[in-house]
Amino acid sequence: MASLAQKDVTQATIVRKLASYERQNQTKKALWELENICRTLYILDFIDDVTLRQTVQKALNRGVGASLPSAQLIIGFDGQ
Numbered sequence: 001m002a003s004l005a006q007k008d009v010t011q012a013t014i015v016r017k018l019a020s021y022e023r024q025n026q027t028k029k030a031l032w033e034l035e036n037i038c039r040t041l042y043i044l045d046f047i048d049d050v051t052l053r054q055t056v057q058k059a060l061n062r063g064v065g066a067s068l069p070s071a072q073l074i075i076g077f078d079g080q
Contacts, residue, residue, distance in 0.1 A: 018028040046052055 018025060021028060
């Protein structure tokens, strides 16, 4: 992990090497558990924080809004 902090190795390289091990590796298991903890904390924050939920909803709406005009053109083309 010191290599990652010193930027000798990329995150992708470390994850690729850990994922390629067939046997259970303690470092791999620890990193996967850390990811689960981070995901759980984010979900709990999302549930508890109204501002975070609104920010995520706005970002999702921007993505949906970008595809909306093309969908309206398709519906209009069919005459419906």
